[in-house]
Each structure stands twice: as C-alpha cells, then as structure tokens.
Amino acid sequence: AAKDAGRGVHRFYADAMHDQASERKAIEDALRDALANDELQLHYQPIVDVGSEHISGFEALIRWHRKSGEVVDPVKFIPIAEESNLIVPIGDWIIRTACASIARLGPGYRIAVNVSPRQFANEKLPSAIVSAVSAAGISPDQLELEITEGIFLDESPENLAMFQKLKRTGVRLALDDFGTGYSALGYLKKAPFDKIKIDQSFVLGAADPSSMNAAIISSIVGLARALGMETTAEGVETHDDLALIRGLGCSHVQGYIYGKPVSIEAALDMLRDNCGQIEARGFKSVRAP
Numbered sequence: 001a002a003k004d005a006g007r008g009v010h011r012f013y014a015d016a017m018h019d020q021a022s023e024r025k026a027i028e029d030a031l032r033d034a035l036a037n038d039e040l041q042l043h044y045q046p047i048v049d050v051g052s053e054h055i056s057g058f059e060a061l062i063r064w065h066r067k068s069g070e071v072v073d074p075v076k077f078i079p080i081a082e083e084s085n086l087i088v089p090i091g092d093w094i095i096r097t098a099c100a101s102i103a104r105l106g107p108g109y110r111i112a113v114n115v116s117p118r119q120f121a122n123e124k125l126p127s128a129i130v131s132a133v134s135a136a137g138i139s140p141d142q143l144e145l146e147i148t149e150g151i152f153l154d155e156s157p158e159n160l161a162m163f164q165k166l167k168r169t170g171v172r173l174a175l176d177d178f179g180t181g182y183s184a185l186g187y188l189k190k191a192p193f194d195k196i197k198i199d200q201s202f203v204l205g206a207a208d209p210s211s212m213n214a215a216i217i218s219s220i221v222g223l224a225r226a227l228g229m230e231t232t233a234e235g236v237e238t239h240d241d242l243a244l245i246r247g248l249g250c251s252h253v254q255g256y257i258y259g260k261p262v263s264i265e266a267a268l269d270m271l272r273d274n275c276g277q278i279e280a281r282g283f284k285s286v287r288a289p
C-alpha cells in the first residue's frame with residue numbers, strides 16, 4: 001500500500017509539472033501574437049529628485065492586456081519571453097516606445113527601461129538603441145537602461161564589452177535591484193554605471209528601528225557616492241521610510257508614496273501639474289505613533 005501511495009504522489013508531481021509546462025507553452029504562444037495584436041503597453045512610474053521633490057523621470061514597466069481582459073504581470077511573462085527569445089523583438093518595441101514617450105516628455109526628463117539578460121547578450125542591442133534614439137529625436141542621455149545583478153553571474157569579457165558599447169551610445173546605465181543578487185562589487189568599478197537602484201526589500205520598513213535596513217541603505221549610498229553614482233530607493237510607500245531615506249542621502253525615490261505606474265497621458269499630466277513638483281501622498285506611518 002505504501003508503494004501505491006508513493007506512486008500516487010509521484011504521479012501528482014508529474015501531472016503538476018505537465019500542467020506547468022503546458023501553461024508556459026500557452027503563454028508563449030499568446031505572447032508571440034501580443035505585439036502584433038497591440039496587447040502590450042508601457043506604464044510609467046515617477047522617479048522623484050529627493051532634494052527638489054520634482055519628477056526627474058519615469059521607469060517604464062510593461063503590462064500585457066490579453067484579449068480575455070486579463071492583465072498579466074511582467075514577473076509571469078518576462079521569464080517566458082526570455083527563454084523563448086521573444087524578449088528580443090519585445091525588447092526592441094519597449095526601447096522604441098520608451099524613446100517616443102521621452103520625446104513627448106520633452107528635454108530634461110528621462111525614462112528608464114528594464115533590460116533582461118538575453119536582450120543584453122544580443123549583439124544588435126547597441127544599434128537598436130542608436131536607431132530608436134535618433135528616430136525619436138531625443139538626446140541619448142534621456143534614456144536609461146536598468147540592468148539587474150543577475151547579468152553579473154557571468155563576468156565574461158563579452159559582458160564588459162557590451163557595457164562599454166552601450167555606454168558609448170550615450171545612454172545612462174543603472175544597476176537594478178541592488179543587493180538581491182551576488183552583488184559583484186568588482187563589477188561596480190568595471191562597468192560604467194550612473195546609478196544604483198536599491199532594492200525595495202531593503203526599503204520597505206527601513207524606518208523600523210529593529211531592522212538593519214537603514215544601515216544597509218546607508219552603506220550603499222556611501223559606496224555609490226564614492227564611485228560618483230546616483231542612488232534611487234525603490235518601493236518607498238510610507239512617510240516614515242521617505243524621511244529616513246532622505247536623511248540617508250539617497251538622490252532619488254520611487255514608490256507608491258509618489259505614484260504607481262500610469263499611462264503616458266497620466267504621466268504627462270503629472271509633469272504639467274505644479275511643473276512636475278509632486279507631493280508625497282502615500283500611506284500613513286505603519287508604526288505606532
């Protein structure tokens with residue numbers, strides 16, 4: 001009987017894996033048509049200069065609105081786009097769309113786009129960027145590429161060469177989700193980053209005196225400053241965390257306290273209101289008074 005039960009469990013896992021595989025395949029097939037069917041959209045989340053409380057730019061975050069009405073989260077489909085190499089045409093679309101949006105924001109504002117590992121490894125990336133920037137008639141330093149630490153797993157000469165090629169196009173480079181990966185500190189001096197984005201896992205609840213997050217953020221800010229890089233704290237939700245982050249010297253803040261990702265039209269409205277000066281709305285303190 002024990003043997004039978006064991007076989008049952010085995011079959012359960014096999015079925016579950018099969019379901020997962022066919023779900024992935026279904027997502028991949030639908031994603032293949034998503035571009036042609038206009039189902040992909042970029043939403044824009046404000047990035048705020050801590051000193052002036054003005055919007056300095058936006059991060060572009062992809063959304064997939066399926067015909068069924070379902071909105072698929074990027075964490076669910078970007079990895080599938082990666083594995084199937086669909087990320088290359090989708091990534092090109094993201095870059096061209098973001099550049100067109102930068103042209104609408106006007107000079108002085110930036111948009112950051114996320115670049116995933118396969119996209120980064122594609123040798124045509126620099127030329128795709130150059131042509132998108134020139135088609136939109138923007139300055140290349142208005143476009144920022146966010147690259148996660150995951151890419152550093154492979155500290156190859158090809159990767160370092162790609163960083164240099166991208167830098168030579170004139171775009172800015174940001175190290176995304178800093179602190180969550182292997183934090184290859186050596187790369188910080190080898191790769192020409194302009195900005196470090198401090199992962200939200202360090203930011204959420206940073207003002208709680210019992211957490212070590214404040215000490216970690218403070219060290220990252222010190223490191224970034226010494227290397228001449230800006231810092232953005234991601235995922236700031238509360239007034240307490242904002243006050244703490246301001247005190248620790250982060251140059252930029254991004255999070256629900258200033259706004260969630262919105263359409264390009266809503267982003268343009270934000271810049272028109274108060275000339276881009278923005279008020280921290282967010283949530284009340286999570287700490288007891």
Ligand code: C2E
Binds near residue numbers: 060073
């Ligand atoms: P990320 O680049 O670290 O983006 C930040 C994520 O945190 C976004 O989730 C954003 O909506 C969310 N966020 C921002 N502020 C707050 C906050 O105050 N509180 C909380 N709880 N969350 C906040 P989203 O849009 O779901 O994106 C998730 C991830 O998917 C991104 O992480 C990025 O790695 C990937 N992704 C999104 N768009 C793209 C894209 O266009 N291309 C690629 N390659 N990856 C993308």
Ligand code: MG
Binds near residue numbers: 059114146176
């Ligand atoms: Mg990002």
Ligand code: MG
Binds near residue numbers: 176199234
């Ligand atoms: Mg991030």
Ligand code: MG
Binds near residue numbers: 177199200
């Ligand atoms: Mg993140």
